[in-house]
Amino acid sequence: MFYNIIIILCVKILNYIIFNIMSEYSDSLPKYEILSEETTNFDFNYKIILIGDSNVGKSCLTVRATKNTFLNFYTPTVGFEFFNLIINIKGKNIKLQIWDTCGQEKFRSLINNFYHKASLAIIVYSIDNEKSFEHIEHWLNEIKSNTIPDIKIFLIGNKMDLVDLRKIKTEKAKRFCEERGLDYFIETSAKNGENVINTFAYAANLLLEESLKYQKINKDKVKINENINNKKTDNCLSFDYVEDEPRNIILDNNSTKEKKKKCCK
Numbered sequence: 001m002f003y004n005i006i007i008i009l010c011v012k013i014l015n016y017i018i019f020n021i022m023s024e025y026s027d028s029l030p031k032y033e034i035l036s037e038e039t040t041n042f043d044f045n046y047k048i049i050l051i052g053d054s055n056v057g058k059s060c061l062t063v064r065a066t067k068n069t070f071l072n073f074y075t076p077t078v079g080f081e082f083f084n085l086i087i088n089i090k091g092k093n094i095k096l097q098i099w100d101t102c103g104q105e106k107f108r109s110l111i112n113n114f115y116h117k118a119s120l121a122i123i124v125y126s127i128d129n130e131k132s133f134e135h136i137e138h139w140l141n142e143i144k145s146n147t148i149p150d151i152k153i154f155l156i157g158n159k160m161d162l163v164d165l166r167k168i169k170t171e172k173a174k175r176f177c178e179e180r181g182l183d184y185f186i187e188t189s190a191k192n193g194e195n196v197i198n199t200f201a202y203a204a205n206l207l208l209e210e211s212l213k214y215q216k217i218n219k220d221k222v223k224i225n226e227n228i229n230n231k232k233t234d235n236c237l238s239f240d241y242v243e244d245e246p247r248n249i250i251l252d253n254n255s256t257k258e259k260k261k262k263c264c265k
């Protein structure tokens, strides 16, 4: 008995150490910090939408991520609602606006602008519900018809705590994700919180990387253009010839400031 307790303790400590080393050095998920809801200075602001069948746990995932609580009862979402999650990654403050919508068809006509300017869509199914997995195709079509082509798409298998009721094997969902070229797949439990916040941190990091890449490309374009035109610029960046911003950047304080400086005609 005593030795069992020692072994369990050792395994837990080892897990804890490995997890911390992984989160510190892993490229895919760098260290992050959840900031208070009152934080007002953001470097980037992204809209994330959650879609999927009714009852799969979209609202619970949203509430777990933003309030760290669990709703043990079912109240169908009517229309949509959104909550903010503010994360600091790589020194940048990122505001995720997480939009939760109703899975029930009868409410869907209430949705206006739900998809508008979404950077990332999360399709949620429930691991104990085959129909919700079969309907992923339908939700992919919805995304395709209503959003920008380069939107990021995640797939979440929720309710992973319902071990005995599982109908959808992890491997099957992983395969589906690879075949369809989705950006990320993970199983979560809104009930016990497993993988929930990490998934949103992963999303924030992915979107941040995209934005930084985009900013760099634009800065390089500006430099090339300056050289070609040999124009006097007074240290002021002109964005006249920069293509439209991708819609995955809703608000970027820095680039907004730079845009306002259109002083170099």
Ligand code: GTP
Residues within 6 Å of the ligand: 052, 053, 054, 055, 056, 057, 058, 059, 060, 061, 071, 072, 073, 074, 075, 076, 077, 078, 101, 102, 103, 104, 158, 159, 160, 161, 162, 188, 189, 190, 191, 192
């Ligand atoms: P609609 O608003 O109709 O689209 O449903 P929804 O997808 O938002 O589902 P909701 O979050 O309301 O959750 C539905 C039911 O599943 C509730 O009774 C939750 O308590 C339960 N539930 C949600 N997430 C989990 C989970 O991770 N594990 C378990 N065991 N139950 C969950």
